[in-house]
Amino acid sequence: MKFIWNYIRKEEWSPYVAGILLGIVGIAAVWISDSLLGASGAFENIAGLIGKAVAPKAFDNMYFNFIMPPGITWGVILLVGVFFGGMIGAATSGTLKWGKKDAVNSDAQWKRIFGPQVWKRWVLAFIGAIILEYAAGIAGGCTSGLAISGGMLAAPAAFLFIMGMFASGIVTALVIYRKNY
Amino acid sequence: MTNYIVALFVGAFIGFSLNKAGLTKYNKIVNVFRFTDMAVLKFMMTALVVSMAGLYSLRGLGWITFPNIPSTYIVGNIIGGLIFGVGMALTGY
Numbered sequence: 001m002k003f004i005w006n007y008i009r010k011e012e013w014s015p016y017v018a019g020i021l022l023g024i025v026g027i028a029a030v031w032i033s034d035s036l037l038g039a040s041g042a043f044e045n046i047a048g049l050i051g052k053a054v055a056p057k058a059f060d061n062m063y064f065n066f067i068m069p070p071g072i073t074w075g076v077i078l079l080v081g082v083f084f085g086g087m088i089g090a091a092t093s094g095t096l097k098w099g100k101k102d103a104v105n106s107d108a109q110w111k112r113i114f115g116p117q118v119w120k121r122w123v124l125a126f127i128g129a130i131i132l133e134y135a136a137g138i139a140g141g142c143t144s145g146l147a148i149s150g151g152m153l154a155a156p157a158a159f160l161f162i163m164g165m166f167a168s169g170i171v172t173a174l175v176i177y178r179k180n181y
Numbered sequence: 182m183t184n185y186i187v188a189l190f191v192g193a194f195i196g197f198s199l200n201k202a203g204l205t206k207y208n209k210i211v212n213v214f215r216f217t218d219m220a221v222l223k224f225m226m227t228a229l230v231v232s233m234a235g236l237y238s239l240r241g242l243g244w245i246t247f248p249n250i251p252s253t254y255i256v257g258n259i260i261g262g263l264i265f266g267v268g269m270a271l272t273g274y
Binding site: 010012013015016017018019020021022023024025026027028029030031032033034035036037074077078079080081082083084085086087088089090093107108109110124125127128129130131132134135136137138139140141142143144145146147148149150151152153154155156157158160161162163164165166167168169170171172173176177 | 185198268
């Protein structure tokens with residue numbers, strides 16, 4: 001028992017152990033409620049909900065009516081759970097930085113590449129997130145929604161997506177890091 | 182309603198495992214593209230193998246039916262993946 005508790009308190013698990021945990025959770029999601037994991041769809045559900053209220057004409061198209069219907073879906077609740085789960089994870093390892101000084105940007109590697117300013121981190125996260133959501137909309141899912149939960153059903157779409165993701169990820173990292181690659 | 186409670190718990194476990202694997206950190210995500218830290222791949226592939234084996238054997242036993250499998254449209258999947266990689270390397274999502 002002591003051993004398990006100590007392992008839970010560790011800041012960084014072996015990725016294999018954490019992967020096994022996620023795999024079991026993936027099975028449980030399908031078994032208990034016949035749903036797949038996913039994160040990016042939830043943002044589109046919420047965006048649809050807001051959009052329909054603010055500008056119903058602009059959001060009255062096929063995408064928001066049929067592909068991503070607005071509303072509080074399974075995915076939205078899942079995302080809330082992910083938020084708290086991540087917080088619990090950080091709290092158990094004692095790295096929760098809620099409200100502390102370097103809470104927004106404490107990544108040494110990020111600071112070395114882009115500079116220490118906090119606003120840069122916000123701006124880049126915002127732009128990057130737009131790119132991510134847009135791409136997830138085209139592909140039909142994100143890392144969790146398509147690559148992992150599609151992959152565990154052995155869907156070809158997932159593996160095509162992973163191929164594309166790594167190809168351009170490597171190129172982007174090359175561009176950002178140049179000599180430091 | 183029970184479905185929502187299940188979603189909350191499933192989500193919490195996802196967040197927990199992501200956090201413990203270090204995938205909530207920018208450097209972990211970017212370093213997999215620089216081939217200096219392969220934790221992301223190890224994590225993803227372990228999760229894939231475990232759940233793939235579990236789901237297919239459960240289906241073989243006839244205990245579960247698969248939900249809708251994400252549809253394949255080759256151009257969309259690849260182009261989406263290509264754009265996604267840019268955002269991933271920028272933000273560390």
